[in-house]
Amino acid sequence: MGVTVNSFTSVSLDPPLVLFCIHHKSRVWPVVKEAEAFTVNILAEDQADVCRVFATKEHPHFSMVGSRAGRTGAPILDDALGYLECALHRVIDGGDHLIVIGRVVDLGVQRDDGPLTFFRSGHLRLEI
Template sequence: MTGHPDENVIGPTANEFRDALGHFATGITVITAMDDEGPVGLAANSFTSVSLDPPLVLFCPAKTSSSWPRIERANSFAVNILDDAQEEVCRVFATPGEDRFSKVAWHLSPSGSPLLDDVHAFLDCVLHEVHDGGDHWIVVGRVIDLGIEADAGPLLYYRGQYGRLGE
């Protein structure tokens, strides 16, 4: 660490922090929900498991996310875990201004959240708790249903690049 340009501030610079975090390899999810305006969703790699009993998971939407207020109103959401053929799906759900759900095939889960077709696995959740996380929210969901397809490999994300297992 080279230190913050303002020596009164303890901690890394934003660039150092981003670069270090990029060294943590993740999968990629698309978080989806349905409100009275229709389906909504965004790409997120901040997903992780939290608790086995009860079954809890979390993701962190930026406080600037336009999808998050609608997901919060819906009070439930689905975690779509992308497979290694779905890089383009990730791009669609990470691009502002896209008509995202016109670009992908999807259907409704029994609880009413949109599920993207052909994902690696999905978790259907009800909103459990929302915590403050700096410039993001920490959103905890309780898993009420799930499905595993996994006939391909997972889509990975590492140092700003998409990757596949074995590459």
């Protein structure tokens, strides 16, 4: 099971920690909690369709894109720009959302393209 999130950031380099925010009632949260792991798949600029797949409530998402299990068993998208595979580190109540902190246990860059960006309700290309 996967989800598109709009709040993701680095927390610490030592130890390597990242976080994302997810609604308390999300159907994805119980899966992450039980697995005690997740992967942040960073999408490339040509993957807006993949972003939309994971933003819907339709399931199963992973039947629509290629993926493989990472070290923790969390799915890594085959064609993602890069990934951060994480073990669940801590969860903080953040109002109607949970702040989910993960310790990075593996990471990789799989493509040499620009990242997918989202601004003002649309996907844009970054000119670097």
